[in-house]
Amino acid sequence: MSVTYGRTAGAGAGFAGQPGADKVPAVARSSARLHTKLHYRLQRYALEALAIAFGLVLAIWSLLPIYNMWMIALDSHDDVFSGAIWPDHPSLDSFRVVVTQDFWYLSRFWHQFGNSFYVGLAVMFMTLTIGSLASFTIGRMRIKHGWMLSNAALMTYVIPASFLAIPMYRIMQIYGMTNNLWSVILALSTFATPYAIFIFSQYGKSIPMELDESARIDGANPFQIYYRIYLPLMAPALVAVGTYALLLAWNEYLYNFLLLSTPDSMTVAVALAQFLNSDESPWNLMMATAIIYAMPPIILYYGFRRYMAAGLTMGGVKG
Amino acid sequence: MSVTQQAVAIDRGFSEQRFARRRGMFSGIHGADYVWALAFAVPYVVIFLAFVIYPICYGLWLGSEPQLYSQLFADPRYFTAVINTLIYVGVGVNLMLGLAFLLSGFFIRKRWWVKALLVVFILPWATPALPAYMSIHWLLDGQWGMLNNLLWFVFGIDGPVYLNSHWMGLSANIGADIWKNLPFWTIILLAGRMSIPQELYEAAAVDGATGLRKFAHVTYPLMANLYFVCILLATVFALGNFNATYFVSGGGPAMSTEVLATLGIRYAYTVALPRLGVAEVMTALPVLIPLVYILMRKLRVSEGQL
Numbered sequence: 001m002s003v004t005y006g007r008t009a010g011a012g013a014g015f016a017g018q019p020g021a022d023k024v025p026a027v028a029r030s031s032a033r034l035h036t037k038l039h040y041r042l043q044r045y046a047l048e049a050l051a052i053a054f055g056l057v058l059a060i061w062s063l064l065p066i067y068n069m070w071m072i073a074l075d076s077h078d079d080v081f082s083g084a085i086w087p088d089h090p091s092l093d094s095f096r097v098v099v100t101q102d103f104w105y106l107s108r109f110w111h112q113f114g115n116s117f118y119v120g121l122a123v124m125f126m127t128l129t130i131g132s133l134a135s136f137t138i139g140r141m142r143i144k145h146g147w148m149l150s151n152a153a154l155m156t157y158v159i160p161a162s163f164l165a166i167p168m169y170r171i172m173q174i175y176g177m178t179n180n181l182w183s184v185i186l187a188l189s190t191f192a193t194p195y196a197i198f199i200f201s202q203y204g205k206s207i208p209m210e211l212d213e214s215a216r217i218d219g220a221n222p223f224q225i226y227y228r229i230y231l232p233l234m235a236p237a238l239v240a241v242g243t244y245a246l247l248l249a250w251n252e253y254l255y256n257f258l259l260l261s262t263p264d265s266m267t268v269a270v271a272l273a274q275f276l277n278s279d280e281s282p283w284n285l286m287m288a289t290a291i292i293y294a295m296p297p298i299i300l301y302y303g304f305r306r307y308m309a310a311g312l313t314m315g316g317v318k319g
Numbered sequence: 320m321s322v323t324q325q326a327v328a329i330d331r332g333f334s335e336q337r338f339a340r341r342r343g344m345f346s347g348i349h350g351a352d353y354v355w356a357l358a359f360a361v362p363y364v365v366i367f368l369a370f371v372i373y374p375i376c377y378g379l380w381l382g383s384e385p386q387l388y389s390q391l392f393a394d395p396r397y398f399t400a401v402i403n404t405l406i407y408v409g410v411g412v413n414l415m416l417g418l419a420f421l422l423s424g425f426f427i428r429k430r431w432w433v434k435a436l437l438v439v440f441i442l443p444w445a446t447p448a449l450p451a452y453m454s455i456h457w458l459l460d461g462q463w464g465m466l467n468n469l470l471w472f473v474f475g476i477d478g479p480v481y482l483n484s485h486w487m488g489l490s491a492n493i494g495a496d497i498w499k500n501l502p503f504w505t506i507i508l509l510a511g512r513m514s515i516p517q518e519l520y521e522a523a524a525v526d527g528a529t530g531l532r533k534f535a536h537v538t539y540p541l542m543a544n545l546y547f548v549c550i551l552l553a554t555v556f557a558l559g560n561f562n563a564t565y566f567v568s569g570g571g572p573a574m575s576t577e578v579l580a581t582l583g584i585r586y587a588y589t590v591a592l593p594r595l596g597v598a599e600v601m602t603a604l605p606v607l608i609p610l611v612y613i614l615m616r617k618l619r620v621s622e623g624q625l
Contacts, residue, residue, distance in 0.1 A: 054425070055436050062440050065498065068465045069454040085468055134363035143356040149363060151615065156371050158552075158614045160559020162580045163600045163607075166587045167378035168370070190370040193363060198618070222355040251447040254561050254584070269449050273566075276453075283457065290450035301445035302438075 069294075073287035094288035103285055105274050108263045115260075116250055116267040116293075119185055123249035124242045126189035131196025131241065132234065136226050138197070139204040140212060150201070153194035161191050162254055169258045179265040187255050192245040203237035204230075243304045247297050268293045382597040391598050396574050400582040401602075403489055404558070407578050411493040412553045418497070419504035420546065423512050426505065444502035452566035455495045456482070459567075488568035488576040496563040500556070504549055511545040512538070551614045558603065579603050 074090040096102070101109045134153070138146040168187055169178075177183035207230070215225050231238070253269045260266050272293055275286040391397050426437055443451060458466050461480025470478040481487045519537050528536060561580045564570060570577040570585065577585065579599060587596030 051425070051428070052432070055432065058422075059436060059439050061498070062443055062502075064465075065451060065454040065458055066442060066446065068458045069450060071465065072454075072457060085465065085472060130362040130366065133359040137356045137359040141352070141356040141359070143353075143360060146360075149360060152367050152371070153363075154615045154618055155611065156367065158555050158611045158618075159371075159607075160555060160580065162559045162561040162584070163603065164371075164374050164378065165561075165584060166593050166596050166600070167374040167381060169587075170381070170593070171370075171374050171377055186366065187370055190366050193366065197363070222352060222359070226359070251449070253449050258588075269447075272449060272453075276566075286453070287450075287457075290453055294446050294450045297447055298442070298445045301441075305441075 069287050069291055073284055073291055075284045094282075094284040095292070097285055098288045098292060103282065105271065105281070106285070106289065108266070109268075109271065109289070111264065112266050112268050112271045113292075115181060115265065116269070117296075119181055119188070119256075119267055120246045120249040122181075122185045123188045123192060124245040126185065127192040127196050127245040128238055128242055130189065131193045131200055132231065132238070133226070134193070135197045135200035135204060136230055139201050140209075140225070140230065141222060150197065153197040156190065157194035157198065165254055165258060168255070172259055177259075179260055179262050181260070181265060183259045184252075184255055184267070185249075187259070188249045188252055189245075192248050195244060196241045199237055199241050200234065203234060207233045239304065243300060247300065250297055378597050378600070381594050382601040384594065384598075387594055387598040388602075391595060391602070396577065396582065397599065399575055400577045400579055400599075403576055404578040404580075404603075406489060407493055407496075407564075408554055408557045411496055412550060412557050414493070415497045415501055416504055416508075416546065416550055416553060419501055419508050419549075420542075422501070422505045423508035426509050427512050440505070441502050443499050446499075448499060448562040449566065451499055452495055452562055455491070455498065456567050456569075459491055482568050483572055485572065485575040488572065492564045492567050492576060492578075495567045496557065496560060499563070500553070504553060507549060508542070508545070511542055515541050548614075548617050551610060551617065555607075555610055555614065558607065 071085070071087055073094050074092070075087045076089050076091050076093060098106055098109060101107050134149060137143045138149055143149075172178055172183040172187070175183070177186075211229055211233075212225050215229055220228070251269070253273065256267045256270045257273065260270055263271075268289070272286065272289050275281040275283070275289075426433060426440075458464050459481040461467065461478070461483060464478075464481075466481075467478035470476050479487065481491055515537065519541075520533060523533050523537050559580055560578075561584065564576060564578050564581045565584075568576045570581055574582075574585075579602075583596040583599045585596075586599060587593040
């Protein structure tokens with residue numbers, strides 16, 4: 001304490017370097033104390049101001065590309081290349097064109113939107129079913145070689161999906177499933193299930209084994225234990241993983257692009273990237289499509305933020 | 320399953336969980352139960368064999384001709400891609416995790432506006448990759464991109480044509496990747512920080528530790544393992560990141576910013592040499608396999624019951 005006092009007193013009242021700073025007259029001492037207080041308060045304000053400035057920079061960094069997306073979408077077609085920070089004639093016309101499918105890239109837009117939903121929901125369902133069944137066998141039934149299953153899952157989780165894309169494409173041809181939504185659904189379920197097994201095994205540990213045992217004594221078979229006890233108690237983890245799987249499928253591009261190429265089998269992601277095939281595409285339409293495409297995951301994300309935060313922690317979407 | 324619990328679970332690893340095996344009532348199962356257990360495992364085994372093992376074996380077979388590799392090594396674009404990948408992963412991952420670590424320290428402050436900022440900060444992560452990277456591509460356009468307009472508007476300077484140079488193109492890809500994934504890693508590290516008991520900091524403060532020493536003796540030792548796992552995971556994700564390069568710089572100018580993940584696809588579908596594409600991916604295996612091995616060990620430890 002005395003050190004601090006001496007130092008601030010020195011700085012504040014001009015006693016720097018003098019030995020015996022504690023022998024300062026009473027008046028000077030109180031003024032020094034005032035200075036100390038002021039000094040600390042100023043320092044705190046300065047720090048807070050610095051933090052706020054940093055926060056502003058961070059907000060601009062996060063929002064700039066999203067703002068850019070909106071500005072291009074709000075441009076009318078002739079203005080797209082002006083690159084204005086605020087469009088001269090903002091209009092929602094490009095959204096109208098997308099919603100009414102009034103452009104030839106977008107002629108099947110709602111159908112493709114439906115495809116995206118179908119793939120997302122199917123991947124979610126497959127991932128939850130397969131993942132929860134596997135984690136039940138590994139975690140609750142303690143099957144003999146369960147560790148092999150877990151290892152297999154971990155390995156799948158840490159292999160980049162894009163490295164498997166070429167052989168996967170050939171294999172889907174062998175299975176005769178190209179341009180079939182189920183090719184994408186099966187491929188993406190394969191990549192989402194390991195995460196599900198991982199999270200379910202973690203979460204399952206918090207469910208007491210005694211529940212299984214007592215159900216067992218009451219004569220339940222393993223499937224009843226799985227369905228009546230395990231699944232209901234796993235609800236929060238199911239929501240987290242379900243959201244994860246849905247988003248993974250909705251956001252995926254590469255596999256959709258490789259496996260689905262006819263307008264009727266395409267998902268929105270592929271349709272959106274089609275705009276890049278030409279150098280003179282209507283970019284405002286592309287951005288309007290992009291915004292509509294980005295909406296469901298953003299709404300879902302913010303709606304389920306709590307659960308997602310839990311799911312986020314140990315895995316997240318594969319890049 | 321709170322955020323914190325999971326982060327702690329990663330941290331702890333060995334100690335409790337590995338030995339805290341609870342005996343399941345099915346242990347040593349037989350008869351009807353064994354059939355049930357097998358039946359439950361079948362769906363996963365089937366998709367694993369059909370969509371992981373088969374493609375891997377098929378890929379190994381496709382890329383097994385030695386002549387492919389001489390063709391690959393004779394291609395200068397391949398070496399550019401290898402160097403780009405090294406820079407992309409080496410710089411990108413460390414920069415991203417470093418920033419995420421600092422930001423997690425920022426976001427742990429309990430101010431209302433910090434919490435509000437976190438909601439905004441998450442937005443890049445919630446946005447799908449494709450629209451986000453497309454937007455960044457247009458943002459960086461030299462002629463009519465918004466960034467150069469902003470630079471002109473605010474500072475009165477003419478920005479460069481970003482995506483026309485190798486270095487700026489590569490930096491743009493790395494920047495876009497960081498923009499997209501930084502919130503994710505920040506939240507993980509934030510969860511890790513929040514799981515550190517406050518008492519430890521108080522005890523350190525009583526012992527006279529201030530800022531840097533608190534970091535060195537409390538934060539660092541407790542976060543090191545989590546940070547390491549995050550680095551490895553981020554490395555694997557960055558290695559496989561196809562979208563950032565494909566949609567931000569498009570591999571251009573003149574294929575000078577391609578990375579391994581995009582060049583393989585380019586070989587297979589633009590040049591129609593799928594075997595060469597597979598061979599190209601295979602050359603990443605010497606790096607990928609040890610990474611996968613270490614990650615599996617690390618993650619398995621945190622899973623505890625294997």
